[in-house]
Amino acid sequence: MVGIAGKSKACHDCKRRRVKCDFATPTCLRCLKAGIPCRGYERSTLWVHRTQARPNVSALSVVKDARLEERQRENLKSTDWLQILQHMRDQLHSRQSSCEVATFRSQALSIADGIYYPVSGVSDSYQDSTSTPSSWFKAVCQMPNPSEALDHSLLAFCAIQIRVSRESGISYDExxxxxxxxxxKIISILDSPSDGGSDExxxxxxxxxxxxxxxFHTSSSWNAHAQGISEMLRNRVVSGNTTQSWSDLCRRLCVICVIQAMVxxxxxxLEPDVWRQQTSPPPSPASFGGLLDLTVDIPLIISNAHELLQSGSSSIPLHPYVEPLIQKFRELENWRNIYNKHIWDESQTPVYWSVPAQASNPTDTNHGEKLFPFALIFSSIASASAWIFASSIMLDILDTIILLHSSNPEDSIMLSYTNQTPDSSITSGMVNNLQEDADRLSRxxxxxxxxxxxxxxGTFGPQITCYAQATLLNYFANRGLSHQYLNYDS
Known part of the structure; x- marks a missing residue:
């Protein structure tokens, strides 16, 4: 019998590897021959993680949550997304009234609600929804004006989400x-004076x-978007005409352009000050908007440092390049502390906590213990999005500083500059502490x-790891550990 989790009586390791188990006791001979420590046939342990922030967690509540999650999976499968997609196609090709525009976009929103992002996970009042699609995607689907470019983009987006969610009936080529x-459609309207600069x-x-x-697995196609986006926003600033929908969309565009520039x-x-004008002032320093306000200056600082690295010069002092990197690291560290306090004050819940990991690393079979025995659980997908984005930039900064030092290890500035750091753990012993901080952050x-x-x-969860994984791959490659991480991520 091939081990299928939840249905087979095979041992845990045969289930995980999906191979035939011989049911030998106390340990499986199949695992013995493969050199794998067999974990036996008992049912997996159900972990109950009780903390001061979550004192009422019990085994019954954990079982209830697990069953609810299973029902959500069943409901997701029972929805005929392909039928909704076909209705959207029919409407797009036979549209005759603005009423159908609203219907079409509401159907797109229903697919996003069911597949792309979890509505319930961002609805709490203490969460900042600007770090999730719930703000900008709803703003898009509630736009009343007709736009072929927008509706064709929504149709493509919905089809891609259905395919990514492993539904059958739609191919990659389609x-x-x-x-x-x-x-x-987008290319055809960009040169239009009336349509090219519209919200749609x-x-x-x-x-x-x-x-x-x-x-696509590369960000090369974002180059054209970044150029086009920048020109549209520059022209919009000149006109001084902005709407709330425009501001919501600009936050998403700002994230896209920052990630593209960092990678x-x-x-x-587009200059950082122009981005700040378009995204409007953040509601509070602890908001995702506050984080964006900090990050728009970083790509230029990182770019200058990497230009120095590419030049190969060892005669140029490192201080002018290291100082702004350290300053931005401090600001991001301070933002995370403020954000942690804000979430705790509002909900009495930490941003994240650790639990035993459920996922298996392909390299775990070669070790006595898991490479990552613990996983982080976040208070919400909004918290995860904000924390991962900030932490990825922080790791990028540390990696750049380490590379600068390795390019010119004799520069004494690198070893004496950081006496002033607050809570960042970067001290006068700098290089080793930098490496320790980077290792901790990467883990x-x-x-x-x-x-x-x-x-x-939903599918939004994996999306928010794209920049993090690119940064991790680059960091581990610089340390000679890329193969290990690639195994973890496969």
Whole structure:
């Protein structure tokens, strides 16, 4: 009998590896031959994680939550997303009234609610929904004006989400075809004086750029979007005409452009001050908007440091390059502390806590213990999105400082500068402490991935790990550990 979790009587390891078990006791001979410590046939332990913040957690409540999650999976499977998608296609090709525009976009929103992001996870009053799609995607679907570019982008997005959720009936080639049709619609309106700068045009670009995260494995296609986005926003500033929908969309666009610039180690095409004008002042320093306000300056600082690294010069002092990196690291560390306090004050819940990991690393079979025995659980997907984004940038900064030092280890500035750091653990012993901080941060980011892939976090959960995983791969590659991480991430 092939081990199928939940149905087979095979041992735990044969179930995990999906191989035939011989049911030998006390340990399976199949595992013995494979050199794997057999964990036997007993039912898996159900962990009850009780903390001061969650004192009422009991075994019954954990079982109840597990059953609720199982029912959610069944409900997700029972919804005929393909039928809704076909209705959207029919409406798009036979549309005759603005009433059908509202119907079409409400259907797109229903697919996003069911597959892309969890509505219940971001509805609590203490959560900042600007770190999730709940703000900008709803703003998109509630736009009343007709726009072929926007609706074709929504159709492509919904098709991609259905395919990514492992529903049958739609192929990769079909989703790419829908994406290309939407792209051609966007290109056709960008030169139009009346349509090119509209909210709907901006929304279409936001949707299409999100599609690319699920379709393509590189960010090269974001270059054109970053250029087009920047020109649209620059022209919009000149006109001084902004709407709330525009501001909501600009936050998403700002995240896209910051990530694209950080990955490619280039400055933003649009100046940071222009981004600040477009996204409007953050409601509070602890908000996701407050985080964006800090991050828009970082791509230029990172770009300058990497230009120095590429030049190979050892005669240029490192102080002017290290100082702004340290300053931004401090600001991000301070933002995380403020954010942690804000979440605790509002909900009496920490941003995250650790539990025994459920996911298995392919390299675990070669070790007595798991590579990552614990995983992080976040108070919400909104908290996860904000924390992972901030922490990924912090790791990027530390990695850059370490690379600068390795390029010029004789520069005494690197060893004496950081006496002033607050809570960042970077002290005058700098290099070793930097490495320890970076290792700790990278491990926490690895431990955050399991939560993001939980079914209740939809396809948005894996999306928020894209920049984190790119940063981790780069960091581990610089340390000679990329193979180990690639195994973990496969």
């Amino acid at each position: 989703t790419v075809q829908l994406y290309n049709q939407a792209l051609s 045009s901006l929304a279409a670009i936001v949707i299409l750029s999100t599609c690319e995260l699920f379709l 490619q180690k280039r400055p933003l095409i 926490l980011l690895c431990q955050s991935i399991e939560f993001c892939y939980r079914i209740e976090n």
